[in-house]
Amino acid sequence: MEVYCTRPHCPRPQNHFADLDDITTLKTTQQKFCLTCGMPLILDGRYVTINLLGRGGFGAAFLARDRRIPGMRSCVVKQFQPAGDFTPTQLQLAQQLFEREAEVLAQIGNEHEQIPDLFAFFPVTVPSLQLGQEDQFFYLVQEYIDGQNLEEELIQKGRFSEQQVLHVLQEILNVLKFVHDRNILHRDIKPSNIMRRRDGKLFLLDFGAVKQVTNASSGRSGSSTGIYSIGFAPPEQMAGGQVYPSTDLYALAVTILTLLTGQEATQLFDAHSNQWQWRMHVTVNPRLANILDKMLLSAANQRFQSADQVLKVLSHQLIPPTLLPQTKQPQPSFSPWELLSGAAFSGFEGALIAIALFSLFKPPIIPLVVSVLILGILIFAQTRRWIEKFSLLIISGITFALVLFMPFLRRGIGVEEVIILVVMGCLLTVAVTAVFRLVYKLLYLIF
Numbered sequence: 001m002e003v004y005c006t007r008p009h010c011p012r013p014q015n016h017f018a019d020l021d022d023i024t025t026l027k028t029t030q031q032k033f034c035l036t037c038g039m040p041l042i043l044d045g046r047y048v049t050i051n052l053l054g055r056g057g058f059g060a061a062f063l064a065r066d067r068r069i070p071g072m073r074s075c076v077v078k079q080f081q082p083a084g085d086f087t088p089t090q091l092q093l094a095q096q097l098f099e100r101e102a103e104v105l106a107q108i109g110n111e112h113e114q115i116p117d118l119f120a121f122f123p124v125t126v127p128s129l130q131l132g133q134e135d136q137f138f139y140l141v142q143e144y145i146d147g148q149n150l151e152e153e154l155i156q157k158g159r160f161s162e163q164q165v166l167h168v169l170q171e172i173l174n175v176l177k178f179v180h181d182r183n184i185l186h187r188d189i190k191p192s193n194i195m196r197r198r199d200g201k202l203f204l205l206d207f208g209a210v211k212q213v214t215n216a217s218s219g220r221s222g223s224s225t226g227i228y229s230i231g232f233a234p235p236e237q238m239a240g241g242q243v244y245p246s247t248d249l250y251a252l253a254v255t256i257l258t259l260l261t262g263q264e265a266t267q268l269f270d271a272h273s274n275q276w277q278w279r280m281h282v283t284v285n286p287r288l289a290n291i292l293d294k295m296l297l298s299a300a301n302q303r304f305q306s307a308d309q310v311l312k313v314l315s316h317q318l319i320p321p322t323l324l325p326q327t328k329q330p331q332p333s334f335s336p337w338e339l340l341s342g343a344a345f346s347g348f349e350g351a352l353i354a355i356a357l358f359s360l361f362k363p364p365i366i367p368l369v370v371s372v373l374i375l376g377i378l379i380f381a382q383t384r385r386w387i388e389k390f391s392l393l394i395i396s397g398i399t400f401a402l403v404l405f406m407p408f409l410r411r412g413i414g415v416e417e418v419i420i421l422v423v424m425g426c427l428l429t430v431a432v433t434a435v436f437r438l439v440y441k442l443l444y445l446i447f
């Protein structure tokens with residue numbers, strides 16, 4: 001069995017123990033030590049780390065198996081392991097944040113199915129690599145979400161569609177509503193902290209930067225600890241000031257923008273105008289765009305104030321038609337094909353009628369009025385479906401034959417000119433109808 005050493009900077013963390021392939025030995029062995037650095041490998045007597053999942057700002061995450069659970073349940077072991085140069089105060093703060101993740105997960109992880117469960121939190125003291133000294137490490141064990149985080153998904157599959165981001169938005173807003181209702185702010189929402197399990201369920205991860213709101217009743221929210229992700233954190237968090245539920249909503253909106261556009265958060269913000277410039281990268285329903293823009297306002301008090309508020313606006317304005325009850329679904333009377341072929345028929349027929357009437361009557365006003373009248377009747381008959389499909393072809397075929405074979409119906413006009421006129425009539429009506437349809441659709445989307 002492969003066992004991964006969790007000591008930071010271990011030169012050869014991969015260890016192979018053939019005897020652990022035997023499940024009885026694995027369950028009964030007292031301890032195993034890293035063959036290179038001597039670090040104990042079975043943590044808290046039960047967790048066997050097998051792989052490195054990744055390293056974050058304040059620690060590393062390992063995939064592990066719990067040898068005390070039948071079936072050796074998979075879990076994630078997170079180790080507090082700050083990288084870089086930290087002052088003692090910053091280190092203390094980082095450790096507090098790590099412990100806070102454990103506290104928060106213990107409080108809410110088991111209550112909400114989209115937040116990983118907490119299994120254990122414990123320190124381990126081991127002999128240091130420097131002789132005569134000891135090192136202390138903190139470990140947090142949580143539910144393993146077998147899937148991909150949204151940052152990885154974006155890299156692998158490309159930009160999300162509007163429907164896909166709408167789903168992410170609704171799901172994470174629901175988790176945030178639950179979290180905020182318990183006076184907890186996440187404060188580090190970004191694509192890499194949202195995980196999609198193989199069955200499609202979304203999870204909100206990494207509660208390491210959470211801030212418990214201590215004085216919510218007085219209207220004051222938690223003060224910032226300065227732990228955030230550049231590009232996703234709103235001005236109040238960057239300035240180290242008070243943070244609010246709308247701080248998480250801002251980061252969620254930035255997350256959605258990066259998923260929609262495939263651009264880095266920092267590339268979407270124009271520091272010169274101090275504004276988010278994202279609409280040129282992607283077109284979405286203007287209502288969704290307005291909701292996102294309101295979540296992204298610089299002033300915290302001008303944004304939506306709660307996840308619930310956003311959810312309500314979303315459900316009033318953006319319920320996907322597939323989720324509407326069947327009876328309320330607006331059924332279009334005509335498919336685009338029917339509409340355009342009807343328009344082509346009207347143009348064709350209109351041109352033939354006009355040619356015939358202008359040949360029969362001298363003063364132009366009479367043929368003009370009668371042509372418009374007949375054309376109006378034909379269009380009305382189409383809207384009522386009195387004439388459709390083959391009847392359109394039959395009517396236009398008969399009219400065309402009449403005009404073609406009765407020269408008095410096309411006085412002074414040759415066959416070729418008749419054909420040119422009817423084709424022009426066709427194209428013109430199709431073009432006008434297409435433009436009207438487009439304008440109608442745009443107005444429908446806006447209002």
Ligand SMILES: Nc1ncnc2c1ncn2[C@@H]1O[C@H](COP(=O)(O)OP(=O)(O)OP(=O)(O)O)[C@@H](O)[C@H]1O
Nearest residue numbers: 053054055056057060061076116143144145149206
């Ligand atoms: N519960 C979990 N189940 C599955 N994978 C997880 C879980 N928690 C974390 N991971 C994965 O482990 C990796 C490291 O996570 P970690 O939270 O330590 O850092 P991060 O989120 O990448 O960075 P930072 O802490 O700076 O935000 C990430 O790829 C993350 O997707």
